[in-house]
Amino acid sequence: MGSDQSLCxxxxxxxxxxxxxLPSDAHTWSLVYLQLVLEELGHDVTNMGACxxxxxxxxxxxxxRPDLIVLSSVNGHGFRDGLRVVASLRESPELIATxxxxxxxxxxxxxxxxxxxxxxxxxxxRVFSEGAALSEFRSFVAGxxxxxxxxVGA
Numbered sequence: 001m002g003s004d005q006s007l008c009x010x011x012x013x014x015x016x017x018x019x020x021x022l023p024s025d026a027h028t029w030s031l032v033y034l035q036l037v038l039e040e041l042g043h044d045v046t047n048m049g050a051c052x053x054x055x056x057x058x059x060x061x062x063x064x065r066p067d068l069i070v071l072s073s074v075n076g077h078g079f080r081d082g083l084r085v086v087a088s089l090r091e092s093p094e095l096i097a098t099x100x101x102x103x104x105x106x107x108x109x110x111x112x113x114x115x116x117x118x119x120x121x122x123x124x125x126r127v128f129s130e131g132a133a134l135s136e137f138r139s140f141v142a143g144x145x146x147x148x149x150x151x152v153g154a
Contacts, residue, residue, distance in 0.1 A: 013145055015043040015067040020057050021050035022081035027074035054085045062094050069100040076108035079115050086123040103128030
């Protein structure tokens with residue numbers, strides 16, 4: 001490395017995150033908890049609340065252009081709702097590359113072993129099962145903000 005070049009580590013950046021419930025899910029505590037976790041990590045969070053219609057979520061995300069969309073399910077209908085919502089999000093050119101994750105109780109029958117792979121194939125970037133540790137979610141978010149090393153002054 002020449003004397004006019006130095007290695008600079010770019011600090012983690014704050015993400016703009018949209019947290020939302022699904023159309024059929026009226027539960028709010030998981031959304032508040034996710035919001036608090038993300039804010040504790042230094043991110044800016046818009047919590048859309050429960051029972052959010054898919055088109056409303058898409059319109060809000062198209063306008064806000066978040067760095068991450070987090071969907072939560074408590075009532076067990078996350079798989080069905082999630083498939084519809086992610087299809088709508090991915091139809092929007094502005095959101096096609098935005099990371100979208102889903103987690104919680106995604107079904108009412110005890111866990112179809114193909115459910116996660118089907119959600120990933122539909123367009124989710126990560127699926128967090130009901131029993132997933134919070135550390136898994138934190139690690140995923142940290143991966144989106146990981147510092148990058150670059151040469152400065154080249």
